[in-house]
Amino acid sequence: MNTTAVPAAPGALARFFDGDVWHSFKSSPxxxxxAVIAAVCVFCAVFANWVAPHNPFDLAAVNLSDSRLPPAWIxxxxxxxxxxxDDQGRDILSAIMYGARISLFVGVASVLVSMVxxxxxxxxxxxxxxxxxxxxxxxxxxxxxxxxxxxxxxxDGVGRAIFPNAHDTLAFGVLIVAISLTGWVQYARTVxxxxxxxxxxxxxxxxxxxGVKPSRIMFKHVLPNVMGPVLVLATIHVAAAILTEATLSxxxxxxxxxxxxxxTLIRIGNDFLFSGEWWITIFPGMMLILIALSVNLLGxxxxxxxxxxxx
Amino acid sequence: MLAFILRRLAQAFxxxxxxxxxxxxxxxxxxxxxASMLGQDATAEQRMQLRADLGLDQPFPVQFAxxxxxxxQGDFGLSLRQGRSVSALIVERLPATLELSIVAALIxxxxxxxxxxxxxxxxGTFGSQLAMTVSLIGVSLPTFLIGILLILVFSVTLKWLxxxxxxxxxxxxxxxxxxxxxxxWRHLVLPAITLSVFQLALxxxxxxxxxxxxxxxxxxxxxxxxxxxxxxxxxGHALKNTLVPVITITGLQLGALIAFxxxxxTVFQWPGMGLLFIQAVQFADVPVMAAYLCLVAxxxxxxxxxxxxxxxxxxxxxxxxxxxxxx
Numbered sequence: 001m002n003t004t005a006v007p008a009a010p011g012a013l014a015r016f017f018d019g020d021v022w023h024s025f026k027s028s029p030x031x032x033x034x035a036v037i038a039a040v041c042v043f044c045a046v047f048a049n050w051v052a053p054h055n056p057f058d059l060a061a062v063n064l065s066d067s068r069l070p071p072a073w074i075x076x077x078x079x080x081x082x083x084x085x086d087d088q089g090r091d092i093l094s095a096i097m098y099g100a101r102i103s104l105f106v107g108v109a110s111v112l113v114s115m116v117x118x119x120x121x122x123x124x125x126x127x128x129x130x131x132x133x134x135x136x137x138x139x140x141x142x143x144x145x146x147x148x149x150x151x152x153x154x155x156d157g158v159g160r161a162i163f164p165n166a167h168d169t170l171a172f173g174v175l176i177v178a179i180s181l182t183g184w185v186q187y188a189r190t191v192x193x194x195x196x197x198x199x200x201x202x203x204x205x206x207x208x209x210x211g212v213k214p215s216r217i218m219f220k221h222v223l224p225n226v227m228g229p230v231l232v233l234a235t236i237h238v239a240a241a242i243l244t245e246a247t248l249s250x251x252x253x254x255x256x257x258x259x260x261x262x263x264t265l266i267r268i269g270n271d272f273l274f275s276g277e278w279w280i281t282i283f284p285g286m287m288l289i290l291i292a293l294s295v296n297l298l299g300x301x302x303x304x305x306x307x308x309x310x311x
Numbered sequence: 312m313l314a315f316i317l318r319r320l321a322q323a324f325x326x327x328x329x330x331x332x333x334x335x336x337x338x339x340x341x342x343x344x345x346a347s348m349l350g351q352d353a354t355a356e357q358r359m360q361l362r363a364d365l366g367l368d369q370p371f372p373v374q375f376a377x378x379x380x381x382x383x384q385g386d387f388g389l390s391l392r393q394g395r396s397v398s399a400l401i402v403e404r405l406p407a408t409l410e411l412s413i414v415a416a417l418i419x420x421x422x423x424x425x426x427x428x429x430x431x432x433x434x435g436t437f438g439s440q441l442a443m444t445v446s447l448i449g450v451s452l453p454t455f456l457i458g459i460l461l462i463l464v465f466s467v468t469l470k471w472l473x474x475x476x477x478x479x480x481x482x483x484x485x486x487x488x489x490x491x492x493x494x495x496w497r498h499l500v501l502p503a504i505t506l507s508v509f510q511l512a513l514x515x516x517x518x519x520x521x522x523x524x525x526x527x528x529x530x531x532x533x534x535x536x537x538x539x540x541x542x543x544x545x546x547g548h549a550l551k552n553t554l555v556p557v558i559t560i561t562g563l564q565l566g567a568l569i570a571f572x573x574x575x576x577t578v579f580q581w582p583g584m585g586l587l588f589i590q591a592v593q594f595a596d597v598p599v600m601a602a603y604l605c606l607v608a609x610x611x612x613x614x615x616x617x618x619x620x621x622x623x624x625x626x627x628x629x630x631x632x633x634x635x636x637x638x
Contacts, residue, residue, distance in 0.1 A: 142329055147570035157592035157600050243453050250455045251577055253592050270459060278463055285456045293451050
């Protein structure tokens, strides 16, 4: 229509496609491959309802006579069940998609919770200083001196002891809390370090001089300037959180069995390893590796791309 | 140096005390010991009596002191699930976990360090590329998947090695060992490899990175200029200086080995402490959880102390320099 108009200031999206990060993404085949794999995995997981060829949890659609079928390309396999079926006749491919959704949900939710807790405490620690700072950092030290898996297991165990007959949603909550409480330390330490630097910058002092409230300085002025490293940390942390969830579920203390994640599928399939039905456990395992590896590679790339010293 | 060690000891003490406090809180507020011991139809009087007997009517600090005193003597009460003394349960399972972890740590060190040195010295060759790629996979694969894959290949398909339990063990005055029988060794192979893969990959990558760093330094050039043979330069000068970070990481990872042993023991049904702990978590068996927590914390603290002391043995510079102040 109005093609002669003066071009408006570029929108956020246009600026992004013109920026360094997008350029570095385009020139890194590794990053593109990882992003495509991750995108496909996430798409299949989020839209499992529509993408999956079967609904593994619809009891009416599951046929027991189809149980333990091998993948389609092996003798005895059927084209309807591309990756074979489990002991109850459920399609492995669909179960993987539904399972990946639960794994992703728990992973992303735990990362969000630990990010909020960690960034909040880190800001407070760096901004307040003194006794509060010392206390928070000592807690971090103690948490860091234990492997995160052990801490998650312990919190999970305590959760089970406090709510012995927990409802499924509560079990999810306990699991997410357990994983997030092991992850917040890194955020807190990173943010505290950057906050200590930002605190003495001119713009913070200026804000202080004109009488802005400390809480407002913290969230409106300092927070946006310390978020860069946090985002990188969060990407890598998603992969770690998914693996932790899978491990906990594999150990039998993760998500409730009514909504199996990838870890649960691997645990179930493990029982059939010796009778030769390897596909029940190996395919969910491959999916787990694909997700973790691609997200990790993306995180590595993002870290390098956002690091100005490496340019 | 003495001040450094004293400070480390104080730190270790604080960590142990806070872990003991967490364990104590577990006992105190998770589940009601009185209800679980007396059952539903006990009278109020019986409850009061048992409360007094257990010391639960005492003030908080007295109870905590009592708990620590008991814990120091290895008394953590009875397992809620099995009704046996927790310390007896743990002592029974301890040898299995320790033997597994030690063998895994040895594999990781004895394979990881030479491979790391190789990957650094022969940078760019096919062999070193292969080692780096495999180690990347080793770092990203979850432990339980490695175990399952090993079982699939070596137990199910090839039928070479067993995948279940410890096999024949010899009882040496309460310490059951699988080292003395061929069957015990056969059972140890797969779990030990599974447990060591992650640490091995980590050590390999670390040694390679450190070695490349050190090989660029001046004293290596001088050592070459003096006409020393490659072997002396690499192993006498370079490797020695890569060992400080390797010791740190290995020390910290020794603790991680015990944590990862939980997974390995579950995959291979290895009758160790990890399996005991995971069952305790599944059944909310608080005394076992608390005791395991304290024991693992103790192992951690001791390992960290030993690592700190090893620095002085490995790096003479630290003996003169004053330790840097806290960050």
